[in-house]
Amino acid sequence: MAENRQEACEDGAKIKQMTLPPTSSVRPRGLRFALLALPVIALASYSGWIVWLGRESAPPSRCYGTAVSGRLMHGRRLPYSGVNFRAYSLLGYLSGRTFMHGSIRDAIISSYARVARERPELRYIYGESSWPWGGSIWPHRTHANGTAVDFFVPLRTRAGEVAEMPVSVLNKLGYEIAFDNTGRAGDLQIDFEAMALHLVALDQAAREHGLKIRRVIFDDNLQRHLSATEAGAKLSRRLPFLGKAWIRHDQHYHVDFSVACS
Numbered sequence: 001m002a003e004n005r006q007e008a009c010e011d012g013a014k015i016k017q018m019t020l021p022p023t024s025s026v027r028p029r030g031l032r033f034a035l036l037a038l039p040v041i042a043l044a045s046y047s048g049w050i051v052w053l054g055r056e057s058a059p060p061s062r063c064y065g066t067a068v069s070g071r072l073m074h075g076r077r078l079p080y081s082g083v084n085f086r087a088y089s090l091l092g093y094l095s096g097r098t099f100m101h102g103s104i105r106d107a108i109i110s111s112y113a114r115v116a117r118e119r120p121e122l123r124y125i126y127g128e129s130s131w132p133w134g135g136s137i138w139p140h141r142t143h144a145n146g147t148a149v150d151f152f153v154p155l156r157t158r159a160g161e162v163a164e165m166p167v168s169v170l171n172k173l174g175y176e177i178a179f180d181n182t183g184r185a186g187d188l189q190i191d192f193e194a195m196a197l198h199l200v201a202l203d204q205a206a207r208e209h210g211l212k213i214r215r216v217i218f219d220d221n222l223q224r225h226l227s228a229t230e231a232g233a234k235l236s237r238r239l240p241f242l243g244k245a246w247i248r249h250d251q252h253y254h255v256d257f258s259v260a261c262s
């Protein structure tokens with residue numbers, strides 16, 4: 001009897017060994033591949049769609065409503081990088097957080113080209129603007145219709161070398177970096193002269209493209225350092241600055257453009 005039960009058990013084990021391998025080794029491998037491939041395919045499809053939305057062959061841009069409550073159609077975006085500028089984050093760029101009205105995009109490209117002719121050594125980083133379709137874009141209160149653009153402050157090291165904002169997901173893509181009232185953060189120092197040169201060039205380029213800068217938001221404690229530079233002395237007369245905003249604008253300056261929106 002005992003021998004029979006043993007045989008029965010062994011037989012059972014043999015049956016399991018013969019039937020288990022196809023289900024235990026093939027299915028998980030296929031499942032693992034699918035789990036890895038699906039997000040990659042989804043991300044590639046989404047990025048492709050974003051590229052298509054910003055295509056140059058699309059009709060001219062149209063904005064609707066206000067920067068607080070509005071939307072955007074046929075928005076454009078700046079190249080990811082140029083001779084003296086780049087986007088704040090590849091992730092932010094690919095996900096479509098840098099769309100704006102086409103006229104504004106063209107004015108910004110001209111502004112960077114103007115600065116590059118005068119001061120080729122300077123480097124600039126632009127931040128977020130709008131979704132391709134506009135609307136609410138967390139955590140911004142505005143940026144809803146492609147007429148508001150953020151620019152990160154140009155930087156130098158304390159030794160005076162041109163530096164770039166250390167943007168990463170750990171500092172909320174740069175928006176969490178904080179500067180003291182003299183414009184310092186660790187070894188980094190805001191290059192107020194470079195910022196003023198960009199704003200002067202942006203104002204000139206905007207006018208050439210039939211636009212106006214409606215408002216600049218930059219920390220009120222840091223504005224005096226901007227005004228103290230040679231280029232910045234002209235700015236307070238040319239551009240309307242807002243002092244205190246709902247959050248401190250120390251790592252970036254926010255620019256609202258006047259565009260005829262429906």
Ligand SMILES: [Zn+2]
Binds near residue numbers: 149
């Ligand atoms: Zn902003």
